[in-house]
Amino acid sequence: MNVVPTESPATDPDPVGATGEELDHQRAAIAALGHELRVLVDATVRTATPTEVLHRVTDGVRRLTGQLTGRRRVRAEIPAVDQFPGGVRMYSPVTGAGSPLAPPMQVTPDSDGVVGRCTLGIAHEGPPGYGHGGMSAMLLDELMGWTCAVAGMPGMTVSLQVRYHRPVPLETPLRVYAQVTGTEGRKIFVDGSISTEEDPSVVVVTADGVFVSPDPDRTRALFPNVR
Template sequence: MNAAPTECPESTPESVRPTEEELARRRVAITALGHELRALVDTTVRTLAPPEALLHVADGVRRLTGQLTGRRRARAEIPAVDEFPGGVRMYSPVTGAGSPLAPPMRVTPDGGGVVGRCALGIAHEGPPGYGHGGMSAMLLDELMGWACAAAGRPAMTVSLQVRYHRPVPLETPLRVHARVTGTEDRKIFVDGSISTEDDPSVTVVTADGVFVAPDPARTRALFPDARRTP
């Protein structure tokens, strides 16, 4: 395949695949920008700076935003830096290294399931000092989807029941676990839990969900730009 031009990759259609070296360079740059944006978000929600300073910074951020020129991807367009389905998602709000919203969670295999590790920050706060309940649900939903993919059954969420046993502390290393517990035709049943790394035996949030593996025709209709391997 032809490689995307290195001097302006964002102006090239995503259907033209860049080389592995170009992908690696772009992922490094996206990760670096994501890191700094998360630091900016964290500082923004903590600062007690006076209004004049906030307005001055807002002007600076506006100027920086204007520097991100070139073509912008469409709503359903899959970034060239992603591996979809079943791989790297650079802008995922849960695992994406390039997302200013993500913790970001690191996912690894764990016996019969997968485990995710992250720490929620002040930007994810619900009750003072603790994570927003919706963040817990999002972490579990994401990782339970990873568990389906790890079991060879990529699937989408149909239902998710979350139970909150204790508040989730902010700025504390968390351990999120998920595993497939059964299947029925295209349905996949998954369990998930959140605990702290310091005390993994005590679960603070648990969930069970039902996921469905879409048939090939439905997958093509939902994700027409998904790359397919021969």
């Protein structure tokens, strides 16, 4: 769970140990590349392109991928540009400015919870013209996790029940909302909803979830790279 938006060539050294301004430049470069990748994904799924053009573009993308040299991080390794837990997640598939998969959702605290704002594109389509139900669940799960962290109780999802009241329109600004409704020991109970920015009073998807704050030993076992 997390946000933050944020040009350097692919041959730049690994940013481990970078601080301050260097990290800001790295995040800005990652966000710029993420934006262009999302534009490419949108064009790929939207444009009816002749076969020969598809082959030519495929070769071009393959050459570009070859330019992304340098050490590749392994599973569970936290990117140097991230602040985990509770901060920047540049490659989050929901909020990450550097992710070609993300909308990306912008998150801000609200008086009683947390608000997320994003617009789903054609790449997120389920039924023609509407978002895939799994995207709605992912948006809610992310934001509900955020609200736990904002409330000072970062937790992991153990249960998420989603109810779809209306289809979620694509290419329409959305308002996602989440708030903590109660706690019981290490359990955190959270409600969430999705509506459009144009008419936030009409809720199209709702959810209720249970999150659990892992104890210190479990946290160290799950996230050995967190200090």
